[in-house]
Amino acid sequence: MISVHTKIDASPASSEKGKLTPLDIEAIDLFISFLKILGLPKSVGEIYGLLFASPKPLAMDELIEKLHISSGAASQGLKLLRSLGAVKTVYTPGARKDHYTADLELSRFATVFIKEELQPRLENGLERVRRMEALLAELPEAEKQEALERMTRLKHWLEKGNTMLPWILEFLRT
Amino acid sequence: MISVHTKIDASPASSEKGKLTPLDIEAIDLFISFLKILGLPKSVGEIYGLLFASPKPLAMDELIEKLHISSGAASQGLKLLRSLGAVKTVYTPGARKDHYTADLELSRFATVFIKEELQPRLENGLERVRRMEALLAELPEAEKQEALERMTRLKHWLEKGNTMLPWILEFLRT
DNA sequence: CATTAGTTTCATTTTTTATTGAAATATTAC
DNA sequence: GTAATATTTCAATAAAAAATGAAACTAATG
Numbered sequence: 001m002i003s004v005h006t007k008i009d010a011s012p013a014s015s016e017k018g019k020l021t022p023l024d025i026e027a028i029d030l031f032i033s034f035l036k037i038l039g040l041p042k043s044v045g046e047i048y049g050l051l052f053a054s055p056k057p058l059a060m061d062e063l064i065e066k067l068h069i070s071s072g073a074a075s076q077g078l079k080l081l082r083s084l085g086a087v088k089t090v091y092t093p094g095a096r097k098d099h100y101t102a103d104l105e106l107s108r109f110a111t112v113f114i115k116e117e118l119q120p121r122l123e124n125g126l127e128r129v130r131r132m133e134a135l136l137a138e139l140p141e142a143e144k145q146e147a148l149e150r151m152t153r154l155k156h157w158l159e160k161g162n163t164m165l166p167w168i169l170e171f172l173r174t
Numbered sequence: 175m176i177s178v179h180t181k182i183d184a185s186p187a188s189s190e191k192g193k194l195t196p197l198d199i200e201a202i203d204l205f206i207s208f209l210k211i212l213g214l215p216k217s218v219g220e221i222y223g224l225l226f227a228s229p230k231p232l233a234m235d236e237l238i239e240k241l242h243i244s245s246g247a248a249s250q251g252l253k254l255l256r257s258l259g260a261v262k263t264v265y266t267p268g269a270r271k272d273h274y275t276a277d278l279e280l281s282r283f284a285t286v287f288i289k290e291e292l293q294p295r296l297e298n299g300l301e302r303v304r305r306m307e308a309l310l311a312e313l314p315e316a317e318k319q320e321a322l323e324r325m326t327r328l329k330h331w332l333e334k335g336n337t338m339l340p341w342i343l344e345f346l347r348t
Numbered sequence: 349c350a351t352t353a354g355t356t357t358c359a360t361t362t363t364t365t366a367t368t369g370a371a372a373t374a375t376t377a378c
Numbered sequence: 379g380t381a382a383t384a385t386t387t388c389a390a391t392a393a394a395a396a397a398t399g400a401a402a403c404t405a406a407t408g
Contacts, residue, residue: 023309030302055317070368106331121207128204135197143229157280244398
């Protein structure tokens with residue numbers, strides 16, 4: 001089933017060196033949009049998107065050339081993506097430069113978002129609610145009831161979130 | 175059960191005009207942190223937080239005074255929060271100024287986030303994947319297989335998200 | 349209907365965040 | 379070793395986002 005007539009394409013869909021294919025562009029756009037949810041800058045989305053679309057690992061200077069980003073942005077973006085486990089360094093025998101490839105475990109992004117953005121805030125929120133409940137004692141009776149009701153609602157909602165997140169993590173994992 | 179001796183408190187836990195109580199501050203901090211997830215600016219979190227902590231509706235100038243924000247920020251923040259349904263205008267008989275109160279349906283924020291941030295991106299993403307699959311045809315056979323695998327993974331993940339979000343919405347609703 | 353009070357708008361400023369690129373550091377080749 | 383190449387760091391700059399406040403607008407009062 002291996003192709004027999006892999007002719008050199010006249011309008012190659014894949015990299016004619018330093019140029020993005022339409023496929024690359026779609027992937028980049030998509031990941032810019034998704035990684036933005038995590039609060040990551042455009043350049044990081046671009047890097048991941050291009051690596052995702054690339055059949056083979058890319059070196060830093062290829063990223064720089066194709067995406068027109070600075071070496072600093074490339075270096076920092078890769079560092080960040082590696083720290084998330086979203087990009088891996090690939091050993092390429094006899095190659096001077098490091099080569100990078102996208103880890104395809106996409107759930108990783110959602111997981112990071114939940115663990116780093118949502119869960120800490122929920123926990124912090126619950127702690128804060130406890131502190132607020134303590135402060136309620138000092139309120140005049142008239143206000144206390146109403147305030148208590150609000151605290152209860154807030155707590156309830158935070159707890160709901162707190163129980164839901166592990167389910168989501170589990171669902172994503174599988 | 176109505177309090178009989180509502181003495182004028184020496185160190186009032188509630189507003190001695192233009193000053194935030196410790197309770198206010200806790201609530202404000204909490205909502206700044208949460209609304210930031212939605213990409214909302216600090217001032218909006220402050221406004222909602224203060225309204226949430228306030229037993230009675232507040233006028234715009236009270237917000238401005240207590241939070242030390244400009245009239246512009248107050249006006250725009252309230253407008254935005256009203257558009258989300260998170261803040262309501264309260265009719266106060268014989269009052270010149272409008273008065274605002276926090277809607278306590280907190281799930282609203284999560285709902286907005288899901289409907290405005292997540293769902294559109296997922297749908298857009300799926301559409302994009304379709305476009306990418308079409309582009310795959312032009313790839314040389316060697317790359318095609320690998321690329322197809324990636325597209326499949328991406329699609330799978332987007333679909334997974336797409337089925338999960340309605341569950342979450344439903345869970346939040348109840 | 350004119351005066352005053354309240355709110356919104358929006359050009360400008362401030363603050364925050366992201367990017368650049370040259371210099372410092374690290375790595376590989378010879 | 380040291381020359382050549384690759385990567386990281388970080389101060390400076392650019393870009394994006396938020397806040398300000400004066401002016402325009404709107405609504406209520408007498």
